[in-house]
Amino acid sequence: MADFLLEYGHKPGWKSIFNVLGITVPPRLERLKGSWKKQILAGKKVVTATGGINASVISNINDELGGHALINSLPADDRADVLLFDATGIETVAQLKLLYDFFHANAGKLANNSRVVIIALTPDPSPEGRGERTASQQAIEGFSRSVAKEVGRKGATVNLVRVENKSVTENQLLPVLHFLFSEASAFVTAQVFRINSGGNVPQLVSLEKSLAGKVALVTGAARGIGEATARKLAAEGATVIVLDRPEDSDAGKKVAESINGKFLTADMSKEDSATIINDYLKKEFNGVDIVIHNAGITRDKTIAKMDEKYWDMVLNVNLQALIRTNNLLLKSGTIRKNGRIVCLSSISGFSGNFGQTNYSATKAGIIGYVKALSEELADKNITANAVAPGFIETKMTAKMPLFTKMGGRRLSNLNQGGLAEDVADAITFLSSPGAAVISGQTLRVCGGSYIGA
Numbered sequence: 038m039a040d041f042l043l044e045y046g047h048k049p050g051w052k053s054i055f056n057v058l059g060i061t062v063p064p065r066l067e068r069l070k071g072s073w074k075k076q077i078l079a080g081k082k083v084v085t086a087t088g089g090i091n092a093s094v095i096s097n098i099n100d101e102l103g104g105h106a107l108i109n110s111l112p113a114d115d116r117a118d119v120l121l122f123d124a125t126g127i128e129t130v131a132q133l134k135l136l137y138d139f140f141h142a143n144a145g146k147l148a149n150n151s152r153v154v155i156i157a158l159t160p161d162p163s164p165e166g167r168g169e170r171t172a173s174q175q176a177i178e179g180f181s182r183s184v185a186k187e188v189g190r191k192g193a194t195v196n197l198v199r200v201e202n203k204s205v206t207e208n209q210l211l212p213v214l215h216f217l218f219s220e221a222s223a224f225v226t227a228q229v230f231r232i233n234s235g236g237n238v239p240q241l242v243s244l245e246k247s248l249a250g251k252v253a254l255v256t257g258a259a260r261g262i263g264e265a266t267a268r269k270l271a272a273e274g275a276t277v278i279v280l281d282r283p284e285d286s287d288a289g290k291k292v293a294e295s296i297n298g299k300f301l302t303a304d305m306s307k308e309d310s311a312t313i314i315n316d317y318l319k320k321e322f323n324g325v326d327i328v329i330h331n332a333g334i335t336r337d338k339t340i341a342k343m344d345e346k347y348w349d350m351v352l353n354v355n356l357q358a359l360i361r362t363n364n365l366l367l368k369s370g371t372i373r374k375n376g377r378i379v380c381l382s383s384i385s386g387f388s389g390n391f392g393q394t395n396y397s398a399t400k401a402g403i404i405g406y407v408k409a410l411s412e413e414l415a416d417k418n419i420t421a422n423a424v425a426p427g428f429i430e431t432k433m434t435a436k437m438p439l440f441t442k443m444g445g446r447r448l449s450n451l452n453q454g455g456l457a458e459d460v461a462d463a464i465t466f467l468s469s470p471g472a473a474v475i476s477g478q479t480l481r482v483c484g485g486s487y488i489g490a
């Protein structure tokens with residue numbers, strides 16, 4: 038069932054009824070249509086506050102993305118499309134006042150669907166880094182998540198980018214800022230992106246058509262998030278192998294044909310699926326660059342009532358199958374140097390869910406798995422990350438009881454559920470060459486669905 042508030046809330050008659058009733062209408066999010074564009078800042082007003090990073094790094098990125106002159110303050114009646122705050126120079130509690138000053142002056146001037154990015158340091162675990170400096174840098178996380186809640190009703194997003202030191206390069210920062218300033222991050226808010234200084238980005242790469250010449254495999258791609266991901270990867274130039282169960286051959290073949298890709302049938306719950314995939318990739322493409330482990334299932338019951346077979350089934354498809362497949366692909370050298378692995382986790386992997394002990398265990402397992410795998414693969418420049426969707430409007434969530442579904446939508450800062458395309462955009466970003474600086478991380482695509490006192 039469609040989101041009633043979103044569907045009717047923007048129609049003239051209905052809008053005033055909702056206003057009188059005091060019901061907040063969710064904003065209409067501007068999403069990426071078609072493929073990535075480079076000049077995303079053309080015609081936009083970007084307000085910046087400089088900090089510890091060399092100002093020329095920020096200004097070169099702005100030029101690369103087609104921006105005009107950067108502004109430090111706006112007239113009272115003007116609107117900002119992007120706020121970029123460099124907080125890397127903050128070392129004391131007193132200096133946190135710089136955040137107050139900048140956001141007190143500018144948060145009220147954000148345009149609809151605007152973007153806020155704060156750049157901060159990864160809190161330093163070394164003895165001399167402890168104490169006030171670490172506290173001050175950590176404080177920025179709570180601050181940015183709170184601003185995200187305050188501006189979400191405008192469709193604005195707020196994200197934090199952590200760098201290891203102030204000498205971060207424009208090559209390392211550009212792809213991340215490109216993603217965060219763009220319409221592709223419409224449902225990504227209140228997140229932390231950690232840039233690993235070891236990540237190899239040899240030149241300034243934007244995201245536009247950056248997957249040309251790459252081979253990508255997407256499991257469970259006949260529908261839902263997998264299908265949207267296959268389409269997005271293909272739009273950026275990748276040759277995509279759409280994998281799904283034999284029962285979904287018709288739908289899977291249709292998706293593959295429409296994107297000039299290939300269809301491969303395998304049931305990930307079966308032990309031989311890893312061999313089927315590995316043999317196919319070796320024979321047809323002599324390897325693979327991007328592997329998206331998307332196939333996933335739910336079999337919900339409270340733990341006291343859960344059949345053993347439902348426990349086994351979910352653990353097998355959602356977790357065991359992807360580990361088994363990666364082990365073989367990596368052992369056989371099928372995943373090429375500079376490869377990308379993205380696994381589908383879920384916000385229930387962070388928070389747990391009633392009736393989902395099996396599902397949440399697998400989705401939490403994935404968060405730990407990519408962290409460990411990223412370290413193993415660092416010397417091959419292969420990254421391993423996860424994406425954790427929140428409430429996304431797909432067949433999987435359509436099956437939920439009505440009130441759970443309505444509640445799931447309103448939990449996000451953006452007051453609505455996400456779309457499969459939102460998750461696919463994040464996966465496409467993590468699959469790109471520029472995302473070499475991000476590994477071992479789990480990116481929530483949840484509209485900022487965090488609650489806490």
Ligand code: NAP
Nearest residue numbers: 257261262282304305306331332333381383426429431433
């Ligand atoms: P979906 O609409 O149910 O699609 C999943 C696809 O995976 C289907 O085509 C399904 O085929 C396929 N699949 C299932 N078992 C398989 C197997 N053993 N071998 C091969 N393919 C198999 O799900 P979705 O909502 O797009 O979710 C995709 C991923 O995102 C899942 O891992 C899910 O856990 C995760 N996720 C989704 C949400 C959400 O809100 N939708 C939230 C958090 C996480 P059949 O149709 O034959 O089953």
